Amino acid sequence: MARQFVGVLGNSDLPPLRDRLPRREVLRLHGWAIGVCHPYWGGFPDGIADEILGRDFADLRLDVLLFGHTHDRLAERRSGSPEGPRPSDGGDWGVSPQLLLVNPGPGYADFMSPASLARLRVSPAGIEAELVVLGEGR
Numbered sequence: 001m002a003r004q005f006v007g008v009l010g011n012s013d014l015p016p017l018r019d020r021l022p023r024r025e026v027l028r029l030h031g032w033a034i035g036v037c038h039p040y041w042g043g044f045p046d047g048i049a050d051e052i053l054g055r056d057f058a059d060l061r062l063d064v065l066l067f068g069h070t071h072d073r074l075a076e077r078r079s080g081s082p083e084g085p086r087p088s089d090g091g092d093w094g095v096s097p098q099l100l101l102v103n104p105g106p107g108y109a110d111f112m113s114p115a116s117l118a119r120l121r122v123s124p125a126g127i128e129a130e131l132v133v134l135g136e137g138r
Contacts, residue, residue, distance in 0.1 A: 006025050006027065006036055007021055008022055008024060008037055009021040010038040010069070011038070011040055011042040011043075013040070023037065023040050024036065024056045025037075030122055032063040032064065032122060033061065033062050033063050033064070034064040034066060035056070035060065035066065036066045037057070037065070037066075039052060039067070039069045041055075042069075045070040048070055053065060062099060063099065064102060064120070064129075065099065066102045066120070067103055068104065069103075070103060073103060073105035074101055074102065074131075075130070075131050076100075076101055077098040078098060078100075100127055103118070104131065105118075105133075115134040116131055117131075117132050118130070118132070119132055
Protein backbone atom coordinates (compact mmCIF):
# COMPACT_ATOMS: atom_id res chain seq x y z
CA MET A 1 0.00 0.00 0.00
CA ALA A 2 1.29 3.46 -0.88
CA ARG A 3 2.49 5.64 1.98
CA GLN A 4 1.96 8.95 0.24
CA PHE A 5 -0.18 10.52 -2.46
CA VAL A 6 1.50 11.62 -5.67
CA GLY A 7 -0.44 13.96 -7.94
CA VAL A 8 0.55 15.63 -11.20
CA LEU A 9 -0.99 18.36 -13.31
CA GLY A 10 -3.59 17.32 -15.88
CA ASN A 11 -4.91 19.06 -18.96
CA SER A 12 -8.33 19.74 -17.36
CA ASP A 13 -7.11 20.97 -13.97
CA LEU A 14 -8.45 24.32 -12.86
CA PRO A 15 -6.20 27.33 -12.18
CA PRO A 16 -5.92 26.85 -8.39
CA LEU A 17 -4.30 23.44 -9.00
CA ARG A 18 -2.05 24.57 -11.84
CA ASP A 19 0.22 26.46 -9.45
CA ARG A 20 0.30 23.64 -6.88
CA LEU A 21 0.84 20.45 -8.87
CA PRO A 22 4.06 19.46 -10.63
CA ARG A 23 4.03 18.59 -14.31
CA ARG A 24 5.84 15.33 -13.61
CA GLU A 25 7.10 13.24 -10.71
CA VAL A 26 9.76 10.57 -10.49
CA LEU A 27 9.35 7.98 -7.75
CA ARG A 28 12.32 5.92 -6.68
CA LEU A 29 11.30 2.60 -5.19
CA HIS A 30 13.60 -0.37 -4.60
CA GLY A 31 16.06 1.08 -7.11
CA TRP A 32 13.51 1.56 -9.90
CA ALA A 33 12.64 4.90 -11.55
CA ILE A 34 8.88 5.40 -12.05
CA GLY A 35 7.83 8.47 -14.02
CA VAL A 36 4.32 9.86 -13.45
CA CYS A 37 2.72 12.33 -15.87
CA HIS A 38 -0.68 13.30 -17.20
CA PRO A 39 -0.18 15.31 -20.38
CA TYR A 40 -0.97 18.79 -19.05
CA TRP A 41 -0.79 20.14 -22.61
CA GLY A 42 -3.51 17.80 -23.88
CA GLY A 43 -2.56 16.08 -27.09
CA PHE A 44 -3.78 13.29 -29.33
CA PRO A 45 -3.94 9.73 -27.96
CA ASP A 46 -1.84 8.18 -30.74
CA GLY A 47 1.79 8.19 -29.70
CA ILE A 48 1.12 10.00 -26.42
CA ALA A 49 3.55 7.81 -24.42
CA ASP A 50 6.41 8.71 -26.78
CA GLU A 51 5.44 12.37 -26.60
CA ILE A 52 5.46 12.29 -22.79
CA LEU A 53 8.86 10.57 -22.74
CA GLY A 54 10.33 13.12 -25.15
CA ARG A 55 8.75 16.17 -23.56
CA ASP A 56 8.91 15.44 -19.83
CA PHE A 57 11.43 12.67 -19.28
CA ALA A 58 14.05 13.13 -22.02
CA ASP A 59 16.65 13.80 -19.33
CA LEU A 60 15.97 10.50 -17.52
CA ARG A 61 15.98 6.79 -18.09
CA LEU A 62 12.79 5.36 -16.65
CA ASP A 63 11.79 1.83 -15.78
CA VAL A 64 8.08 2.66 -15.72
CA LEU A 65 6.00 5.43 -17.28
CA LEU A 66 2.65 5.82 -15.50
CA PHE A 67 0.44 8.14 -17.51
CA GLY A 68 -3.15 9.07 -18.24
CA HIS A 69 -5.14 11.27 -20.64
CA THR A 70 -6.27 8.69 -23.21
CA HIS A 71 -8.56 6.75 -20.84
CA ASP A 72 -7.30 3.60 -22.58
CA ARG A 73 -6.11 0.90 -20.18
CA LEU A 74 -2.57 -0.21 -20.96
CA ALA A 75 0.10 -2.32 -19.27
CA GLU A 76 2.83 -3.41 -21.65
CA ARG A 77 6.57 -3.64 -21.87
CA ARG A 78 8.56 -2.00 -24.60
CA SER A 79 12.09 -3.15 -25.40
CA GLY A 80 14.78 -0.66 -24.52
CA SER A 81 14.29 2.29 -22.21
CA PRO A 82 15.06 5.76 -23.51
CA GLU A 83 18.74 6.66 -23.27
CA GLY A 84 19.80 9.07 -20.60
CA PRO A 85 20.97 9.22 -17.01
CA ARG A 86 18.87 7.71 -14.26
CA PRO A 87 17.93 9.75 -11.20
CA SER A 88 20.53 9.39 -8.49
CA ASP A 89 19.62 8.63 -4.91
CA GLY A 90 23.02 7.19 -4.09
CA GLY A 91 21.80 3.61 -4.56
CA ASP A 92 22.53 0.95 -7.14
CA TRP A 93 20.08 1.43 -9.98
CA GLY A 94 20.93 -1.71 -11.93
CA VAL A 95 19.92 -2.01 -15.57
CA SER A 96 16.43 -1.79 -17.06
CA PRO A 97 16.11 -3.94 -20.20
CA GLN A 98 12.51 -2.87 -20.82
CA LEU A 99 10.25 0.11 -20.19
CA LEU A 100 6.87 -0.67 -18.64
CA LEU A 101 4.09 1.60 -19.95
CA VAL A 102 1.05 1.85 -17.67
CA ASN A 103 -2.18 3.78 -18.20
CA PRO A 104 -4.83 2.99 -15.58
CA GLY A 105 -7.67 3.93 -17.92
CA PRO A 106 -10.67 6.07 -16.96
CA GLY A 107 -11.00 6.99 -13.30
CA TYR A 108 -14.77 7.14 -13.65
CA ALA A 109 -17.36 5.13 -15.59
CA ASP A 110 -18.73 6.65 -18.77
CA PHE A 111 -21.11 5.41 -21.47
CA MET A 112 -18.31 3.50 -23.24
CA SER A 113 -16.16 2.07 -20.49
CA PRO A 114 -16.13 1.17 -16.79
CA ALA A 115 -13.80 2.91 -14.36
CA SER A 116 -10.46 1.28 -13.71
CA LEU A 117 -7.19 1.65 -11.84
CA ALA A 118 -3.67 0.30 -12.08
CA ARG A 119 -1.94 -1.47 -9.23
CA LEU A 120 1.88 -1.63 -9.33
CA ARG A 121 3.78 -4.21 -7.32
CA VAL A 122 7.32 -2.95 -6.85
CA SER A 123 10.11 -5.07 -5.37
CA PRO A 124 13.88 -5.20 -5.73
CA ALA A 125 13.38 -8.04 -8.24
CA GLY A 126 11.06 -6.09 -10.58
CA ILE A 127 7.77 -4.32 -11.19
CA GLU A 128 4.45 -5.86 -12.16
CA ALA A 129 1.36 -3.96 -13.27
CA GLU A 130 -2.23 -5.11 -12.80
CA LEU A 131 -5.20 -3.33 -14.37
CA VAL A 132 -8.35 -3.52 -12.23
CA VAL A 133 -11.76 -2.81 -13.77
CA LEU A 134 -14.27 -1.35 -11.31
CA GLY A 135 -17.81 -2.37 -12.19
CA GLU A 136 -19.51 -1.65 -15.49
CA GLY A 137 -19.85 1.39 -17.72
CA ARG A 138 -23.06 3.42 -17.62
